[in-house]
Amino acid sequence: MTRWKELSGANERTAEMEPIGVVDIGSNSVRLVVYEGAVRAPTPVFNEKILCGLGRSVATTGSLGTEAVERALAALSRFRVISHILSVKNIRVIATAAVRDADNGGDFIERGERAIGAKIEVLSGETEARLAAQGIMMGFIDADGVAGDLGGGSLELIDLAQDHLNDAATLPLGGLRLIDTTGNKIERATEIIDGALASLPWLRNGAGRTFYAVGGTWRALAKMQMDRVGYPLRVMQGYRLTTREALDLCEQFRKSKKPFDLPGITGVARARREVLPFGALVLERLLRQMEPRQVVFSVFGIREGLIYGLLPAYERARDPLISFCEDYAALRARSVEHAYELCAWTDMLFSDPSLEETADERRLRHAACLLSDVGWRAHPDYRGEQSVNTIAHAGLGGVDHQGRIFLALSVFHRHETSEDTGALLSERLRSLVSKRVQRRAKILGAAIRAAHMLSIGMAGVIDQTPLSYENGALVLTLPPAYAALDGERLRRRFGALAELVGKRAEVRISG
Known part of the structure; x- marks a missing residue:
């Protein structure tokens, strides 16, 4: 993760996205999905399917059934109105095997285009x-x-x-x-x-x-x-x-x-x-x-896949997980710039050889930092519970279930200090991942918890309070301008972090 300031344009990028709709006329169902925009991690804002069974009798009769056709046309008419309500100007309509193979597929296309108000592309196999x-x-x-x-x-x-x-x-x-x-x-x-x-x-x-x-x-x-x-x-x-x-x-x-x-x-x-x-x-x-x-x-x-084909090369090259987390932080966190700073601050923490991580583990840690403050509006007693449910079931791409659980547990521990506290879901999730994943999630959650005692969730503070390792100690250095932030609560949280990484805790005031 680099160029934090450049990445902070996520808010503007999200606001500028234009919705795009895709209508998929399949052999079994007709579906409309409206996405926020054509981006690397597209988020559906509307998703509806109607099971029409267009392909039910094509193999034996060669034709789309009359009842199935009428159901499909009614669905397309409904989707046209929905697209208008959602201000979808860019809509792509595709048809697959049933329409492609049917003798009366051409007639259906003509009627379907009138119903949806857009060109229908019949895809080859x-x-x-x-x-x-x-x-x-x-x-x-x-x-x-x-x-x-x-x-x-x-x-x-x-x-x-x-x-x-x-x-x-x-x-x-x-x-x-x-x-x-x-x-x-x-x-x-x-x-x-x-x-x-x-x-x-x-x-x-x-x-x-x-x-x-x-x-x-x-x-x-x-x-x-x-x-x-x-x-x-x-x-x-x-x-x-x-x-x-x-x-x-x-x-x-x-x-x-x-x-x-x-x-x-x-x-x-x-x-x-x-x-x-x-x-x-x-x-x-x-x-x-x-x-x-x-x-x-x-x-x-x-x-x-259709959306992916519309993306420019630079957008395709983006990491889908990080892309989603950037946009989500821009929408839900108090300061997305602070989330980027957490990535760099925890880089210093995980620089110790005992915390050596793979490239994918580092990527997941950065994603967790970006998501770490998305539950701040919840009641303090339920932030851990709500965060673990939100992140565990979010529309993430570019991550397997092990990684998804790491993200959820990391943010859970950012709010909850005890494994015995909070959501039942977090207990069940822990059973699906290794002890290494659990330990990393606890350490990262404790680090984010300590960082928030310094920054109060705002940017421009922790980038001035570096971490380092010296003679068996985890050292937090505060500049004179922030010396008054030192106190009992900070030392308690920082001490808990140091204990998790097997070090003594030391807080210094520089200069």
Whole structure:
């Protein structure tokens, strides 16, 4: 983290953002998402989907069903009015497999464009795969593996390694299409799925890497798993399963005589349940063919990939986590400049060899500093509890669940000194991370707590009160102008910090 003053333009950047809307006409649902702006970490301000089932009968009849078309057109008309209310001048409308493959797709496009008041772009399978990959690039750093986006009509697959897109394909394996093709007989689907996957020998390049699962059906499977194991985070982005865990989950559908009675399924929308067995079977056969190391679920897909494609190169190069935290601090913290100063102040603390950190740990520490004051408006007795809930479930990208928990616990300890105090969620989160992560979160929280005794959350103070290590002591040096800030409460907090890093506490007045 450098150039703190330059970064303080986050407030202005956020205020200048113009909303952008994306309408996704899929084979199962029609959805409108309105984002604050086309930025590296886009925040949705409105998100609504309507399950229309456009692709329900395309495989057998070749056409979009009349009832499905009318539902979709009604959704588009509603979305046009919503976009007007939200002052969305820039709206992109895309249509995928069902409209692309249907005989009457052209007629639907004409009527749909009148309903939404905008041009509808019908994506090719190749473009769908590329946008799905760009969605993964929007939500993850240095993504490496195969991304799969399962919709109602098709499955898009693409190999990506960091910013490079490699082999890609689209297959007719969407949930609704398989229901239509097999007459809703799942036992007939295995041969169809295996035959389609066998046409892609490059899938074996995914062995030992990550499979990024995109699409509402696969997210519903992951939600079932979360419910079954009592997973404390209700966040899908970055949720991961080992390949064995994912296969076990999928096999339950194949082996169950009553798949709609499986544990956790009550948390899945009824309209989504019918495609779950087929989505689970596609995932199972895909994992057996590819043999990846793990499955990581993503809420970032073709819509976010579309936004990513609109970004200039310098915006794409930004860290999505830091970008989000900068904007969030600009909106919620008392002083975003103070948050930047905390990053530099804690750099001095973590310079001791005993606190050596990886590049990713340093990045997470900076992100926690940026988020450290977002709960200041809450009642003092509940700042820790509210902060841990807000940060643990925030719309963060570029971070896994371990990192997300570190951020939440760090800010929790910035407000709460005892692990026995505060939110039940914080106790459950600690059980998911290592002792190292817990210790780092406690140290960082204590450091931010001590810093606020000096700065009162305002910029321009702690950059004049450096930390250093000397002869087994953690030294805090105050300039004469701030000598009166020294006192019992400061020494108590600073002493607690020094104890956590195994040092004596020493406060000095310079000059």
